[in-house]
Amino acid sequence: MKDGRTAYYIALEKEHDHLLHYLKQEVNV
Structure with a gap:
C-alpha cells in the first residue's frame, strides 16, 4: 500500500x- 501510494505521488x-x-x-511564446 505504501509503495503504491509513493509511486502514485x-x-x-x-x-x-x-x-x-x-x-x-x-507564457514565453
Missing part, C-alpha cells in the same frame, strides 16, 4: 512538473 509530481513546464512555454 511520484507520478503526480512528474505530471505537475510537466504541466508547469508546458504553462511556462505557453
Whole structure:
C-alpha cells in the first residue's frame, strides 16, 4: 500500500512538473 501510494505521488509530481513546464512555454511564446 505504501509503495503504491509513493509511486502514485511520484507520478503526480512528474505530471505537475510537466504541466508547469508546458504553462511556462505557453507564457514565453
